[in-house]
Amino acid sequence: MPFERHDDESELELLLEKHFAGQLDGQLGQAARAFEEQQRWSLRRTRVVRFGMAFTGLAAAAAIALTLIPRNTPATSAPPVMPIAKTDSPPVEEPQGALEQVVWSRTTDLGTVFIDGQTPARRILRERVREVTWTDPAGTRHLKASKPEQDVLLISLDTY
Amino acid sequence: MDQSQRELVDRACRRDPAAFSRLIASYERTALAIAFAIVGDPAAAGDAVQEAFLKAWRCLAELKDPDRFPGWLAQVVRNAALDARRRRPAPTHDIDTLSIPFTHDPAAGLERSESRQRIEAALAELDDVTRSVVVLRYYDSLSSRQIGQLLDLSPAAVDMRLSRGRQELRLKLCPADANE
Numbered sequence: 001m002p003f004e005r006h007d008d009e010s011e012l013e014l015l016l017e018k019h020f021a022g023q024l025d026g027q028l029g030q031a032a033r034a035f036e037e038q039q040r041w042s043l044r045r046t047r048v049v050r051f052g053m054a055f056t057g058l059a060a061a062a063a064i065a066l067t068l069i070p071r072n073t074p075a076t077s078a079p080p081v082m083p084i085a086k087t088d089s090p091p092v093e094e095p096q097g098a099l100e101q102v103v104w105s106r107t108t109d110l111g112t113v114f115i116d117g118q119t120p121a122r123r124i125l126r127e128r129v130r131e132v133t134w135t136d137p138a139g140t141r142h143l144k145a146s147k148p149e150q151d152v153l154l155i156s157l158d159t160y
Numbered sequence: 161m162d163q164s165q166r167e168l169v170d171r172a173c174r175r176d177p178a179a180f181s182r183l184i185a186s187y188e189r190t191a192l193a194i195a196f197a198i199v200g201d202p203a204a205a206g207d208a209v210q211e212a213f214l215k216a217w218r219c220l221a222e223l224k225d226p227d228r229f230p231g232w233l234a235q236v237v238r239n240a241a242l243d244a245r246r247r248r249p250a251p252t253h254d255i256d257t258l259s260i261p262f263t264h265d266p267a268a269g270l271e272r273s274e275s276r277q278r279i280e281a282a283l284a285e286l287d288d289v290t291r292s293v294v295v296l297r298y299y300d301s302l303s304s305r306q307i308g309q310l311l312d313l314s315p316a317a318v319d320m321r322l323s324r325g326r327q328e329l330r331l332k333l334c335p336a337d338a339n340e
Contacts, residue, residue, distance in 0.1 A: 012326060012333075013298060019279050020299035024192045027206030031191070032184045034210040035217065039177050 097136045104129040115154065124153040161227055169226035172217075180220075184213050187230065190310065191237045193299045197292040198241035200284055204248060205241065212240035234310040282332035290325040293318055 110123040127150045134143040161169075165186065171179035191212060195205035216236045223232050283291055289311060296307045304318040311318070 009326065012330060015279070015333075016294065016298040016329075019276065020193070020196070020295060022276075023202045024189075024196055024205065024299060027192055027202055027209070028188055030206050031188050031210045031213045032181055035177070035181060035184055035213055038214055038217075 097134055100133045100135070102131045102133075104131065110152075112157065113154070120157040121154045122157055124155065126151050126153065161230060165229075166226050169223070169229045173220050173223065173226065175220075177217075180217055183229075187233055188213075189300045190230070190296065190302070191233065193295040194234055194237045194292055194310070195241040195244075196299075197295040198238065198288060199245050199248075200280065204244050208241040208244040209237060211244075212237040215240065230306075231309055231312070278333065279329075282329050285332060286325055286328060289313070290321045290328075293321045294325040294329070297322060 105126070105128045108125040108127070110125050112120055113123045115121050127148070129146055129148050131144065131146040135141070165183075168179045168183050168186075172183055188209065191209045192205055195208040195212070196202065199205050199208060212233070216233055219236070223229060283294070286294065292311055293307055293313075296302045296310065302310075304315040304322070307313070307318045308315045313321070
């Protein structure tokens with residue numbers, strides 16, 4: 001038995017004190033080390049975020065510049081999303097009529113996220129609307145189909 | 161909580177990492193005791209405490225009254241430990257299958273893994289609150305009033321649970337005497 005006389009409180013108390021010290025003293029200091037490590041990592045992350053914000057600003061400026069450049073695009077009805085960039089494909093001549101495909105796309109930087117709470121990554125939202133218009137050979141009838149697409153990219157960040 | 165501790169909490173709330181590091185040093189034993197009482201495993205308790213302090217640092221803005229920091233931190237630790245226990249249930253031992261050689265020397269008995277397992281099994285049979293009271297008293301040497309503040313109990317309730325816990329532990333650890 002772990003202690004000799006069960007009516008002796010001090011012996012039980014000594015037993016418990018030694019037991020808990022033996023079990024838990026080895027864990028002391030780990031929380032402080034984890035916090036210091038997290039602080040160092042957080043500092044590096046701040047630098048990465050600042051770089052990311054600068055990069056995002058440049059990307060936004062580039063996107064705005066692209067939208068301001070006049071482009072010879074075919075007239076379309078109101079798009080489901082406000083496009084930042086638009087890709088035109090030349091009309092494809094089919095024996096039965098003309099087929100035109102337009103892709104409206106928008107890419108949004110959603111900022112830095114942490115995978116599993118640890119690994120930093122850039123989250124990018126890509127939205128596309130693929131629009132296909134068929135026109136009959138006489139040019140009097142049109143058939144339009146659109147397909148929205150959306151996906152999220154996670155791009156790992158180097159923390160250094 | 162004394163004035164110096166309150167100042168540390170104030171500084172930590174203003175995002176002073178050095179102040180928070182000192183709070184970790186002050187409250188780590190308490191946090192380990194609370195977590196160990198819940199998860200029953202030293203390594204898992206250490207992990208839960210690390211997680212709890214990191215979360216506490218992130219959420220310090222939620223603490224409105226610095227004087228309530230110990231109780232607030234205890235709750236954060238409890239939640240982290242409960243999450244850890246849900247993720248990885250603590251190993252259990254059947255107390256009746258464990259045998260401990262007779263010894264008059266508690267220190268020598270402690271060195272035996274069987275003895276350690278028997279104590280762990282006896283502790284595991286206590287309810288969570290009573291086990292927390294026992295670990296806080298015998299690992300962190302807290303008074304009944306301090307334990308009560310952490311666990312939201314009155315000092316009298318702490319004393320009652322402590323007395324009950326000691327009695328149950330005596331019976332579990334020395335079943336032959338219980339039959340007398």
